Amino acid sequence: MNNQKTSIRRKSEPSTNISRRCFLGQTMRFCCNAGLTAMVFGQLGTGMAFGINHDDDPKSDAVNNKLFDEDFVPGYVPLQESGELAERAEALWEIMRNCRLCPRECGANRHRRQTGFCRSPGTRLFISSATPHFGEERPLVGRGGSGTIFLTHCSLQCVFCQNYEISHLGRGHERSVREMASMMLQLQRAGCHNINFVTPTHYSAFILKALEIASQRGLRLPVVYNTCGWERLEILAMLDGVVDIYLPDFKFWDSSISATLTAGTDDYPDLTKKAILEMHRQVGVAKPNRHGVMEHGLMIRHLVMPNEKGGSIEILDWIAENLPKDTYVNIMAQYNPYHKAFDFPEISRRITIQEYRDVVSHAEGLGLTNLDIQGHGWLRR
Ligand code: SF4
Numbered sequence: 001m002n003n004q005k006t007s008i009r010r011k012s013e014p015s016t017n018i019s020r021r022c023f024l025g026q027t028m029r030f031c032c033n034a035g036l037t038a039m040v041f042g043q044l045g046t047g048m049a050f051g052i053n054h055d056d057d058p059k060s061d062a063v064n065n066k067l068f069d070e071d072f073v074p075g076y077v078p079l080q081e082s083g084e085l086a087e088r089a090e091a092l093w094e095i096m097r098n099c100r101l102c103p104r105e106c107g108a109n110r111h112r113r114q115t116g117f118c119r120s121p122g123t124r125l126f127i128s129s130a131t132p133h134f135g136e137e138r139p140l141v142g143r144g145g146s147g148t149i150f151l152t153h154c155s156l157q158c159v160f161c162q163n164y165e166i167s168h169l170g171r172g173h174e175r176s177v178r179e180m181a182s183m184m185l186q187l188q189r190a191g192c193h194n195i196n197f198v199t200p201t202h203y204s205a206f207i208l209k210a211l212e213i214a215s216q217r218g219l220r221l222p223v224v225y226n227t228c229g230w231e232r233l234e235i236l237a238m239l240d241g242v243v244d245i246y247l248p249d250f251k252f253w254d255s256s257i258s259a260t261l262t263a264g265t266d267d268y269p270d271l272t273k274k275a276i277l278e279m280h281r282q283v284g285v286a287k288p289n290r291h292g293v294m295e296h297g298l299m300i301r302h303l304v305m306p307n308e309k310g311g312s313i314e315i316l317d318w319i320a321e322n323l324p325k326d327t328y329v330n331i332m333a334q335y336n337p338y339h340k341a342f343d344f345p346e347i348s349r350r351i352t353i354q355e356y357r358d359v360v361s362h363a364e365g366l367g368l369t370n371l372d373i374q375g376h377g378w379l380r381r
Contacts, residue, residue, distance in 0.1 A: 067142055067143070067144075067193060067289075067291040067292075067293045068193075068289065068291075068293065068295060069289050069290070069295065072222075072289075072295050073220070074219075074220060074221065074222050074223060074244050075223075075241045075242055075243070075244050075296075076211050076215055076223060076241070076242045076244075077215055077220065078241075079241055079242060080211070080212055080215040080216065085208060085211060085212050085215070085242065086212050088208055088238050088242070089205060089208035089209045089211075089212055091238060092204050092205035092208055092235070092238060093123075093205040093209070095205070095235075096108075096109075096110035096111060096123065096205060097109055097110070097111050099116050099202075100232065100234075100235075101201060101202050101204055101205070101232075101235060102118065102155040102201045102202055102230070102231070102232065102235075103155075103230055103231070103232050103265075103267060103271050104116070104117045104118065104155045105232075106118075106155075110122045110123050111123060116155070116202070117155055117263070118153045118154060118155035118202045119153045119170055120152070120153040120170075120202045120203065124174055125151075125174065125175050125176065125177065125180065125203060125206045126151070126152040126153070126170060126172040126173065126174055126175070127149060127150065127151060127152065127172050127173060127175045127180065127183075128150040128151070128152055128166045128171055128172035128173075129148075129149075129150045129172075130147070130148070130149045130150075130180075130183040130186075130187060131147075131148060131187075132144060132145030132146065132147060132148070132187065132190055132191070132192050133145055133146045133147075133148035133196065134146075136148070136196065137247075137294075137299060137330055137372055138292070138372075139286075139288040139292060139293055139294035140193065140194055140196065140224065140245075140247075140294055140299075141193070142193040142291070142292065142293045143191070143193075144190065144191030144192050144193055145190075145191070145192050145193070146192060146193065146194055146196045146224070147184070147187030147188065147190070147192030147193075147194055147195045147196055147221065148196040148198060148226075149180070149183060149184070149187075149195065149196065149197050149198065150163070150166055150172070150198045150199075151166075151172075151197060151198060151199050151200060151202075151203050152166055152167070152170040152171065152172035152199075153167060153168075153170050153199070153202060154167035154168065154199050154202070154228070155201065155202055155230075155263075156228045156230055156262050156263065156265060156268070157262055157263035158228075158251070158261060158262050158339075159261050159262070159339060159340040159341060159343065159344065160261065160335070160336075160337060160338055160339055160340070160341035160347060161338060161339050162336060162338045162339075163198075163199075164338065164339040166199075167199055168339070177206055177209045177210045177213065178210075178213060180206065180207075180210040181210040181211075181213035181214040181217065181219075182214075184210065184211075184214040184219050184221070185214055185217055185218065185219055187221070188218075188219055188220070188221050192221065193221065193222075193293050193294075194221050194222045194223070194224045194244075194245065194294070195219070195221050195222075195223050195224065196224040196226050196247075197223070197224065197225060197226055198226045199226070199227070199228070200225055200226065200227060201227055201228075201230075201231060201235070204235060204238075204239065208242060211223065211242065222244035222245055222294070222295055222296060223242065223243050223244050223245070224243075224244070224245045224246075224247050225239065225243040225245070225246050225247060225248075226247045227246070227247070227248050227249070228248070228249050228251065229248035229249045229250050229251065229268075229272040229275055229276060230265065230267075230268050230271055230272055230275070231248075231271065231272075231275040232271075232275075233274060233275065233278055236275060236278045236279065236282070237278075239282075240282050241282075243282070243283065244283065244295065244296040245283065245286065245294055245295075245296055245297060245298075245299060246279035246282070246283055246297075246298050246299070247299045247301065248272070248275065248276055248279060248298075248300060248301070249272075249300075249301045249302070249303065250272055250276065250300055250301070250302050250315050250319075251268070251272075251302075251303060251310055252268055252269055252309075252310055252311060253269055253310065253311025253312075253314040253315050253318075254269065254311050255267065255268065255269050255270070257309055257310075257311070260344075261309070261344070261347070269311075273318065273322075276298070276300065276323075277322065277323075279298050280298045280323055280327070283296050283297050283298055284296070284297055284298065285297055285298065285324055285326055285327060285328070285370070286298055286299045286327075286328040286370075287326075287328075287370075297328065298323075298327065298328065299328040299330065299372075300319065300327065300328065300329045300330065301330045301332055302315055302316070302329060302330065302331055302332065303332045303334070303335055304331060304332065304333060304335060304351050304355060304356055304359050305335050305347060305351065306335065306346065306347050306348075306349050306350070306351050306352075306355065307346045307347070308355070309346060309347055312331075312359040312362070313359070313362055316329070316359070316362055316363045316366055316368065317366065319366075319368065320366040320367065320368055325366075325367050325368055325369055325370075326368075326369045326370040327368065327370060328370045328372065329363065329368055329370065329371055329372065330371075330372035330374060331356075331359055331360055331363060331371060331372065331373055331374065332374055333351065333356050333374050334374065335347075335350060335351050336350060337349060337350070360373055
């Protein structure tokens with residue numbers, strides 16, 4: 001395996017312009033990959049694949065999903081009934097006065113409409129889409145899809161972000177907390193098996209407030225916290241019992257590489273290790289129920305990068321040493337040089353079959369037994 005991961009250089013000349021045709025092709029692929037059918041079919045003006053029904057009848061929000069175990073109750077329900085969910089939502093809301101919701105801890109006073117490093121605007125909520133998504137992990141997709149809510153902005157800012165129009169440019173529409181609660185209920189009615197918040201960290205206060213409303217109105221789907229992994233332990237403690245399924249990335253092993261390929265985030269490896277251990281403590285190993293649908297647990301994603309820039313071998317070694325051998329690990333083969341990746345020659349291509357094979361072989365050799373090998377088609381070649 002090519003061992004060139006300890007440094008990465010930036011291309012000195014400006015990135016090559018792409019043609020209009022290439023741009024449109026990439027945009028269409030991006031939309032399809034991200035499940036943004038609303039965007040593809042010109043419904044971005046509504047911001048949603050579903051319309052927002054402000055006149056929801058709470059009694060009509062009965063769970064129509066038959067694939068959960070009979071005794072399954074999402075963690076946020078008892079917290080809402082006891083009043084603790086509302087208290088935690090308020091506590092997170094207060095943190096936004098001197099914002100420390102993410103490890104950037106930039107201190108923006110979002111209550112005074114200050115925009116932080118992540119560019120999320122004050123106490124306003126922007127959502128790109130809410131739609132059943134069939135491209136997530138199989139136990140999240142089931143038959144009805146994962147009820148994915150794409151939130152705008154991000155504080156990590158990876159240079160190769162495949163969702164950069166949403167995460168970097170903030171493409172989305174302003175919604176209220178009450179409207180987000182309605183979206184969750186509509187996703188439940190559509191038969192989705194979970195509510196999957198994509199890039200939730202800087203909106204965690206809004207999410208808990210919306211869950212409080214949605215739970216009162218009959219939401220009973222597990223909550224998926226779909227994060228880059230770079231989280232503060234203090235915030236994770238406030239999510240304990242609220243989140244049913246943690247879905248963190250573990251992107252980089254080397255701090256100098258994480259600093260170069262994000263917005264200077266050299267503490268990514270260290271904080272992500274601590275965050276993943278805490279997530280595991282809260283929700284344990286992820287195992288699908290007897291219907292093949294995930295109800296709770298930790299599901300780690302690792303994206304294999306060209307030239308071993310992610311540090312796949314070390315990350316898998318760490319998982320095998322620090323977590324149970326049946327920890328769910330999705331070894332992702334989908335790396336594409338999106339956004340500014342062409343400014344960095346070593347990550348300006350897709351991965352090779354051999355690079356992917358080497359990582360999967362290493363994981364199997366470590367005795368990891370709960371692997372999601374998305375590039376399995378390659379391995380047969
Ligand atoms: S969530 Fe945004 S505003 Fe808050 S600390 Fe992080 S970067 Fe700053």
